Amino acid sequence: MRRKPIYYVILLIITVALSFISHGNDIGIDIGNDSASIEEQNNTGNANPIESTSKESGQKNNYVELGQLKVHFIDVGQADSILIQNNEKTMLIDAGNNADSDDVVTYIKSQNIEKLDYVVGTHPHEDHIGGLDAVIESFDIGVIYMPKATSTTKTFEDVLHAIAKKSMKVTTPIPGTTVNFGEASFTILAPNSDNYKETNNYSIVIKLEHGNNSFLFTGDAEDVSEKEMIERGYDLTADVLKVGHHGSSSSTTQEFLTKVNPKYAVICVGKDNKYGHPHRETMELLNKKSIKIYRTDESGTIIAVSDGEAITFEETLK
Ligand SMILES: [Zn+2]
Known part of the structure; x- marks a missing residue:
């Protein structure tokens, strides 16, 4: 049975999308492990932890360690x-x-x-x-x-x-x-x-x-x-x-x-x-x-x- 070309196009899109999702997960893990460099930025005053803690939502920020x-x-x-x-x-x-x-x-x-x-x-x-x-x-x-x-x-x-x-x-x-x-x-x-x-x-x-x-x-x-x-x-x-x-x-x-x-x-x-x-x-x-x-x-x-x-x-x- 012959498949229509559109079938292959859809298959290709699904394959590419799956590969992107898997890369996204990898990137997420990398950021989590990179907390040391984020802290270092804060210590030098290059990043503003106040900006990165979501004030509006009141959500806790788990990776920014503040000084006293x-x-x-x-x-x-x-x-x-x-x-x-x-x-x-x-x-x-x-x-x-x-x-x-x-x-x-x-x-x-x-x-x-x-x-x-x-x-x-x-x-x-x-x-x-x-x-x-x-x-x-x-x-x-x-x-x-x-x-x-x-x-x-x-x-x-x-x-x-x-x-x-x-x-x-x-x-x-x-x-x-x-x-x-x-x-x-x-x-x-x-x-x-x-x-x-x-x-x-x-x-x-x-x-x-x-x-x-x-x-x-x-x-x-x-x-x-x-x-x-x-x-x-x-x-x-x-x-x-x-x-x-x-x-x-x-x-x-x-x-x-x-x-x-x-x-x-x-x-x-x-x-x-x-x-x-x-x-x-x-x-x-x-x-x-x-x-x-x-x-x-x-x-x-x-x-x-x-x-x-x-x-x-x-x-x-x-
Ligand atoms: Zn008084």
Whole structure:
């Protein structure tokens, strides 16, 4: 029986297709075995692991190994000071009260840091920018972020003077901006208005992402700012929440906490402070959601370490 030529053409197409599929499998195995060279690229900074981890789908990336990201919640009593390190990049969010200047500078130096790539003064209250002038004078500084909020205090003037003495400029943060930070990246989420009654709401809010781990630093942002961030539709989810305003009930609304949905909460607070921080209402909200709480008044300086997949906590007083 004679076959039609079309029969041979179809047979040829099937044969070629089968050979391609088998080659495809081979290529897949090769990539899997080649993870060492991919890691090497990351170490030299030629590849951006943030880009290659699928943020949208939240899928885990099994072949990119990230270095450590360290977040130090420095114990400065009833005040904030947070030092962040990743892959030679450094950031300081707030610098405690005036009286904490030496402690903050000494702590940063103890980490062998000479340059702070990013310095953030969340808002012009003394318990956040008090030690900032000493920090600016003691280290090489990259970018200084401060909100468009002024104050007539000597503390605030001291900070502006220290900045001017170095011929530096203050950068006003623009919400929605994302900046690469070593193997991590951070996004500015607030302030979203120019005019607030309460200075706390000018607080710069930053979300830091490292692989599949994320941190939300809220300064003293209160309910008004939290509502704006929700209305803006930002992705507020984070593994670690630096609880706003030292655990005051003026921050951490139920709605905001639901959006952030953290596993861990860190409260920067002084022992027996005159404000009664952290407030009972805030503690109840956190406990109801079974969020693990760390407090600087109980644990001293708290160091959170992320490898991009898991976060571990070191408490210096325990
Ligand atoms: Zn404060």
